[in-house]
Amino acid sequence: MKNIRWEEEEFLKKRKEVLKSWPTGSQVDLEESINYHRAIPKNKVSKWVLKKAKNEGRTLTQPRAGVALIDNHIELLRFLEKEGMADLLPTTIDSYTRLNKYEEAQKGIEESIRLGRSMLNGFPAVNHGVKACRKVCESVNVPVEVRHGTPDSRLLAEITLAGGFTDFEGGAITYNIPYSKNVPIETSIRNWQYVDRLIGYYQDNGVSINRESFGPLTGTLVPPCISHAVSIAEALLAAAQGVKSISVGYGQCGNLIQDIAAIKLLSIITEQYLKEFGFTDILLTTVFHQWMGGFPKDEAEAFAVISWGAAAAGLGGATKVIVKTPHEAYGIPTKEANALGLRATKQILNMVKDQKLKEIELIEKEIDIIKEETKSILEAVLNLGKGDIAIGLVRGFEAGVIDIPFAPSRFTKGKIIPVRDDHGAIRFLNIGNLPFSKKIRNFHKKKLEERGKVENRKPSFKMVVDDIYAISKGYLVGRPENK
Secondary structure (H helix, E strand, O other): OOOOOOOHHHHHHHHHHHHOOOHHHHHOOHHHHHHHHHOOOHHHOHHHHHHHHHHHOOOEEEOOOOOOOHHHHHHHHHHHHHOOOOOOEEEEOOHHHHOOOHHHHHHHHHHHHHHOOOOOOOOOHHHHHHHHHHHHHHOOOOOEEEEOOOOOOHHHHHHHHHOOOOEEEOOOOOOOOOOOOOOOHHHHHHHHHHHHHHHHHHHHOOOOOEEEOOOOOOOOOOOHHHHHHHHHHHHHHHHHOOOOEEEEEEEOOOOHHHHHHHHHHHHHHHHHHHHHOOOOOOEEEEEEEOOOOOOOOOHHHHHHHHHHHHHHHHHHOOOEEEOOOOOHHHOOOOHHHHHHHHHHHHHHHHHHOOOOOOOOHHHHHHHHHHHHHHHHHHHHHHHHOOOOHHHHHHHHHHHOOOOOOOOOOOOOOOOOEEEEOOOOOEEEEEOOOOOOOHHHHHHHHHHHHHHHHHHOOOOOHHHHHHHHHHHHHOOOOOOOOOO
């Protein structure tokens, strides 16, 4: 397993096997699907909409949404397009499909029909098939992206891309380590090389489909250098298979300086690595995810969290922001709540779009820290792989030079422990085996000592727990008095 482009013969042979794994796979005709995509107008193609926004310096809005039945899902997306004014739309896939449990997904569809409401937490695209996916994409006037959480999304990619979706989220690390316990990294890399080669095959035939890396990972106090290293690695994996439109993602941490620094740096450092490996013709865009942790139950407080994320995304110059809702604390939101989150975000984006934060010392210092940390991780991974990012990722996770906090996977060390400093920026309580310099290690130690002095307690895991629950309780930093 290396980070090299699959031979066409190998790819086409594997496709026959994948398409036989569920009956709807027989609906996929690759040549016909390519011709279908060629007829899709540019205003409904993610690459072109993202490119236009990037050139204009605008931040686009996109929600999360998905229900079990086709007509209900269409109704939901139309509502979010009209009432939420969403620039891009999602189709969030249900959990059974994410686990390749298509029989269970089918039972969920039948139960949803019987009860007249969605009994799945998303849209079972594989079961519905190609024609249903086309019906969804043709029902709205903006691009629609497939969002899921699947270590093995090969059949899902075949059916949804044939179905007219022009954007596909996830990756070998971002949709494995945070989502699965027992999937080896080698396995998920091979699965996702297939997906990227499929998208590269469309690209070879003049059809551009965007690939997005899932930046938030576990969504729990993930330091920017961790998500940046993973997003860059997945960009290199995708580019090697011929993908030409790539979005790299980042999940909001909460400290405005750190968030702006992180999203500004992400595109710069990713471009550098892509060019270093000879990928000079990639359209690269960025995605900012609003707060992925616990939300306040109070709607007014939830809107404050949403607006804070919107401001960070806009001021940081993200190409797209993934929007939360004021009902996050209660589970799956209503379409009305989803639209409210979108409109609140758009209001903030419109207010900050002409405000440019340039050469602010604190932001520049934070950029330098994140950059050094990210490069340290990636260089260690590449050294272990002898220049090959795919091999390096497997060996890197084994060695712990790349690690993800609070992940269920047994293929990550899980030694690093993040915590907030006195200003709410995410730092390291335990650096684990990350290959940081003495300077960086001392930086984190000093930052946590400053907080400990203010709070009159030693930095410990109790701080981490307090930080995890802080925003849902109305704060950013989990102070002892915030109980």
